[in-house]
Amino acid sequence: MTLTADTPVRQDSGLTRLADEDLTTLLVIRHFETRLLQLFDAGRLDGTTHTCLGQEYVPVALRPLLEADDCIVSNHRGHGHYLARFDDPAGLLAEIMGRAGAICNGVGGSQHLYREGFLSSGVQGQTLPIAAGIALQHRLSGRHALVAVFMGDGTWGEGAVYEALNMAALWRLPLLILVEHNGIAQSTPTPMHLAGSIAGRAAAFRVEHQLVDTTDVNTIRAQLRTAVSRVRDLPMPLVVEFRTTRLGPHSKGDDARPAEAVAAARARDWCTGYEDRFPEQFAASDRAARDRIDAVVTDVQQRPLATWSGR
Numbered sequence: 001m002t003l004t005a006d007t008p009v010r011q012d013s014g015l016t017r018l019a020d021e022d023l024t025t026l027l028v029i030r031h032f033e034t035r036l037l038q039l040f041d042a043g044r045l046d047g048t049t050h051t052c053l054g055q056e057y058v059p060v061a062l063r064p065l066l067e068a069d070d071c072i073v074s075n076h077r078g079h080g081h082y083l084a085r086f087d088d089p090a091g092l093l094a095e096i097m098g099r100a101g102a103i104c105n106g107v108g109g110s111q112h113l114y115r116e117g118f119l120s121s122g123v124q125g126q127t128l129p130i131a132a133g134i135a136l137q138h139r140l141s142g143r144h145a146l147v148a149v150f151m152g153d154g155t156w157g158e159g160a161v162y163e164a165l166n167m168a169a170l171w172r173l174p175l176l177i178l179v180e181h182n183g184i185a186q187s188t189p190t191p192m193h194l195a196g197s198i199a200g201r202a203a204a205f206r207v208e209h210q211l212v213d214t215t216d217v218n219t220i221r222a223q224l225r226t227a228v229s230r231v232r233d234l235p236m237p238l239v240v241e242f243r244t245t246r247l248g249p250h251s252k253g254d255d256a257r258p259a260e261a262v263a264a265a266r267a268r269d270w271c272t273g274y275e276d277r278f279p280e281q282f283a284a285s286d287r288a289a290r291d292r293i294d295a296v297v298t299d300v301q302q303r304p305l306a307t308w309s310g311r
Contacts, residue, residue: 027289054247074120106306125158154185174235
């Protein structure tokens with residue numbers, strides 16, 4: 001099946017109660033991303049940013065499946081990947097705003113982050129070859145670790161992706177390829193840029209593929225636990241395709257989708273599903289997350305500008 005921006009996806013009816021920590025993390029990411037858009041609208045941020053609104057559950061679901069020695073390679077829409085890994089909204093916001101305490105002294109900004117065991121790039125297609133190289137180093141050095149690389153469906157039009165898949169398959173690299181397939185590449189619906197399917201393209205290299213068609217964090221963990229362990233233990237590459245949705249614009253306010261497509265995306269938001277099913281737990285977690293992000297924004301805006309020696 002080829003997903004499009006208008007593919008009907010039911011609101012997940014199988015949502016199960018989350019641990020408070022997981023729900024709070026989901027909502028910290030949600031409020032962080034929402035506040036970024038508000039700060040841009042208010043003229044408090046420069047440059048650009050790409051939020052993961054609607055896709056927050058993906059890195060949160062994967063969090064306990066990844067070990068401390070595993071490496072994460074993220075993309076342009078990577079704030080949620082970072083926050084699920086490090087729980088550091090202050091450092092991330094300082095980086096985006098160029099303030100003291102920034103992860104990379106304000107040099108990397110929204111898209112290009114580096115911290116031990118984590119890096120991101122806004123260059124489409126670049127991350128998979130980098131991740132393959134790190135995975136090769138892991139294997140040659142005998143490290144019992146994998147590399148998890150996030151990418152979108154639009155990146156599957158890049159030739160570097162297939163060179164990296166070829167090497168990953170031939171060399172049996174511990175490479176976990178996580179595809180957040182939201183049905184649209186910037187402003188182009190999937191059928192207009194992707195011939196065939198992601199599963200078919202993975203199969204061409206004899207790389208295993210799994211489709212995740214739920215937003216329930218507990219179900220995703222149960223579905224992927226064994227497969228992720230196989231990537232690390234055998235080792236072997238694996239493509240996991242998440243059937244997800246993008247709620248916000250591509251970047252800041254540039255949403256070219258028709259109003260009905262945006263409304264359909266919001267109708268299947270995981271956040272609404274959890275709020276409807278577990279209202280008391282949701283209200284408490286939402287309040288805690290909102291208060292935390294409000295405090296972070298107030299703090300970071302008052303900090304001096306970041307400095308960088310260039311060394």
